[in-house]
Amino acid sequence: MQEKFLYLFCFFFCSFAFPTNVIERFIWNTKHIDFEVICEEEDRVMFFKLIYDTVTELNKGVGGQFLEWKELSPGEEYSKKRYMSFVLEKNGCGETDAVSKGGFYVPLSTSEKCSMVTNLRNLMASLGFIYTHLRQDRDQFIIIHYDNIYNVDKQIYQKCYDCMESTNSAFSVYDYTSILHFPQYSIYSKNASAPIFTPKQNNVEMDETWNDKHFTSQDALIFKAIYG
Numbered sequence: 001m002q003e004k005f006l007y008l009f010c011f012f013f014c015s016f017a018f019p020t021n022v023i024e025r026f027i028w029n030t031k032h033i034d035f036e037v038i039c040e041e042e043d044r045v046m047f048f049k050l051i052y053d054t055v056t057e058l059n060k061g062v063g064g065q066f067l068e069w070k071e072l073s074p075g076e077e078y079s080k081k082r083y084m085s086f087v088l089e090k091n092g093c094g095e096t097d098a099v100s101k102g103g104f105y106v107p108l109s110t111s112e113k114c115s116m117v118t119n120l121r122n123l124m125a126s127l128g129f130i131y132t133h134l135r136q137d138r139d140q141f142i143i144i145h146y147d148n149i150y151n152v153d154k155q156i157y158q159k160c161y162d163c164m165e166s167t168n169s170a171f172s173v174y175d176y177t178s179i180l181h182f183p184q185y186s187i188y189s190k191n192a193s194a195p196i197f198t199p200k201q202n203n204v205e206m207d208e209t210w211n212d213k214h215f216t217s218q219d220a221l222i223f224k225a226i227y228g
């Protein structure tokens, strides 16, 4: 009864802000994204198709086309304040990296070791979304097994101190199976048969590997909270 009262009280008077896994300065407020394509000339057609397919998968995952993509003509990038650079990765999977102009290097890979999921995650990172387990409130939801993580990798698990807060209820849920959440096991851990994460709550499912992942309905909600 008391809880219900508190809820009603808060419904009218409190403003909840939820932690997010979004870095506000990386959001593309215009919803228009200029990009350049970095690859060998002979790979251009293939790579362009990979970019197209990845964006199409993103649109399918979030339920619509919310962003407008335009390839820059050669030399046009010099006059642009901010743009993305899609880079073809043939061997590794790569990680999205912010660049000085405020855009991103977005590696998309054709390697067997990676998958569409990796490419989608890199694309999401270039839109301002970082890993779910970096949310400020993650310790309420997961246990991180640091004893199974090499020292050099520990920084990958540091909480995000510059992520925005949001009153959008899309962020009220900690999505264990988000396409942006590390899976439970990592080939880079000390013992790949032992988990790097355990959920704190009972009856919570987590993906075991990146290959088990796909866009969740919650991913679509957080995407639309920012770009819808």
Ligand SMILES: *[C@@H]1O[C@H](CO)[C@@H](O)[C@H](O)[C@H]1NC(C)=O
Pocket: 191, 192, 193, 194, 195
């Ligand atoms: C690795 O983890 C598995 C699962 O917890 C365990 O059975 C195995 O003994 C561990 N291996 C080593 C070398 O610690």
